[in-house]
Amino acid sequence: MIDFFKKLFKPEGSSSTARERLRLVLLSDHLSLAPDVVESLKLDLIAVISKYVEVDEAACDVTFERQDSAIAMMANIPILAMKTRPPSPPPAPSAPPSAPEPPPSSFGTPATAKVAEEAPSPKPPAAPRRKRRRRRPGVTPSLGSAAPAPG
Amino acid sequence: MHDVQPEPVAAPIPKPRGRAIVITSGKGGVGKTTTTANIGAALARSGASVVLVDADVGLRNLDIVMGLEARVRHHVLDVLESRATLDDALVTDKRVSTLRLLAAAQTREKDDVDTNAMHDLVDTLRERFDYVLIDCPAGIEMGFQNAIVGADEAIVVCTPEVSAVRDADRVVGLLGNREKIWLVVNRLRPALVRKGKMLSVDDVNAILRLPLLGVIADEPGVIVSTNKGEPLALDDTSPTGAAYRAIAGRIAGTDTSAPVIPTEPTAMQRLGAFFGGSAR
Numbered sequence: 001m002i003d004f005f006k007k008l009f010k011p012e013g014s015s016s017t018a019r020e021r022l023r024l025v026l027l028s029d030h031l032s033l034a035p036d037v038v039e040s041l042k043l044d045l046i047a048v049i050s051k052y053v054e055v056d057e058a059a060c061d062v063t064f065e066r067q068d069s070a071i072a073m074m075a076n077i078p079i080l081a082m083k084t085r086p087p088s089p090p091p092a093p094s095a096p097p098s099a100p101e102p103p104p105s106s107f108g109t110p111a112t113a114k115v116a117e118e119a120p121s122p123k124p125p126a127a128p129r130r131k132r133r134r135r136r137p138g139v140t141p142s143l144g145s146a147a148p149a150p151g
Numbered sequence: 152m153h154d155v156q157p158e159p160v161a162a163p164i165p166k167p168r169g170r171a172i173v174i175t176s177g178k179g180g181v182g183k184t185t186t187t188a189n190i191g192a193a194l195a196r197s198g199a200s201v202v203l204v205d206a207d208v209g210l211r212n213l214d215i216v217m218g219l220e221a222r223v224r225h226h227v228l229d230v231l232e233s234r235a236t237l238d239d240a241l242v243t244d245k246r247v248s249t250l251r252l253l254a255a256a257q258t259r260e261k262d263d264v265d266t267n268a269m270h271d272l273v274d275t276l277r278e279r280f281d282y283v284l285i286d287c288p289a290g291i292e293m294g295f296q297n298a299i300v301g302a303d304e305a306i307v308v309c310t311p312e313v314s315a316v317r318d319a320d321r322v323v324g325l326l327g328n329r330e331k332i333w334l335v336v337n338r339l340r341p342a343l344v345r346k347g348k349m350l351s352v353d354d355v356n357a358i359l360r361l362p363l364l365g366v367i368a369d370e371p372g373v374i375v376s377t378n379k380g381e382p383l384a385l386d387d388t389s390p391t392g393a394a395y396r397a398i399a400g401r402i403a404g405t406d407t408s409a410p411v412i413p414t415e416p417t418a419m420q421r422l423g424a425f426f427g428g429s430a431r
Contacts, residue, residue, distance in 0.1 A: 013346055013348040013349075015348055018312075018313050018350050019354055022313045022316055022350075022358060026316075026317060029317065029321065
């Protein structure tokens with residue numbers, strides 16, 4: 001009803017039709033994907049993400065935007081709640097507020113983070129060792145001179 | 152004491168290489184040739200040496216728009232195939248002495264042009280002229296490839312139509328990495344835009360996202376000027392001519408003002424036009 005009056009008093013020009021047609025035609029040009037393919041891609045995306053988190057399917061929006069020379073897929077998928085999994089470790093619920101971006105993989109992050117912390121720690125001692133090795137040729141004369149002294 | 156080094160003082164300062172700019176659009180009939188003629192005339196009038204190259208082999212038009220068709224003796228393929236020297240083929244403009252035209256062959260096909268030879272020709276022209284403007288044929292086939300091969304910069308001409316924007320978008324993708332790709336929006340009808348019946352400049356550039364060089368209104372003066380073979384850019388009384396001169400200024404870097412979007416003529420201007428204004 002409101003739409004009717006809107007159309008009555010301010011007839012919508014055909015430029016909005018042109019804009020919409022242009023948007024759609026360029027979308028498929030850039031992707032070489034038909035609109036129904038885009039729709040099924042969106043449904044598949046939602047299905048995959050729904051395995052990990054509860055999403056608001058009605059508010060999901062998948063669009064494609066051109067950024068300079070590349071095309072980016074923008075998926076706006078509102079998350080309603082996290083799906084609790086039996087083996088999830090206790091720090092998982094506290095992870096989303098600090099790092100909201102990777103909630104699905106957050107279950108694995110504590111473990112990988114520890115590995116990452118441990119990994120660099122042996123490296124710094126390793127570097128000086130190498131340096132010492134390199135210095136050895138220069139050091140050996142002094143060692144050599146020290147060696148004959150007792151002998 | 153020191154070795155005698157050759158003094159470079161006496162050597163003439165080499166002219167900096169000119170700029171090669173291709174005017175393209177993808178879609179035909181959006182005003183590439185008119186844009187080429189007017190930008191060339193405006194650049195030349197400001198003192199630069201300019202050569203216009205008609206790369207639309209088989210459908211020669213630039214000479215007509217420039218009003219130089221009677222002076223053409225040789226064309227670009229005569230030069231590429233060594234039947235004529237470059238100097239023989241270059242036509243000097245009637246009005247601006249620093250403006251030259253290299254016409255296309257009318258009775259040949261686009262595939263007859265050797266892409267490497269075309270590249271070399273543009274390079275040769277860049278040694279001699281400040282600006283080499285190449286009028287690209289419609290389409291994205293061989294003629295397009297030959298027209299863009301020597302150009303570092305491109306001007307994409309687009310009208311506010313779905314088909315033109317789509318083709319321009321495709322062409323921008325095909326142009327790849329150029330030093331600069333500009334946009335000229337041609338044939339804008341301000342009254343229709345106001346009524347929401349035509350895509351606006353913003354609508355067009357929301358898709359193409361190119362630096363806007365200028366906007367040309369769809370007005371009778373453009374048709375009249377092509378009828379006569381006199382580029383509007385040389386007409387001091389024409390607002391469209393002024394718009395072309397501003398475009399030339401932006402290319403040269405002398406005009407840093409933002410492009411003016413044409414507005415509807417006032418009642419007085421319409422009255423003036425009715426009683427025999429500039430458009431005849």
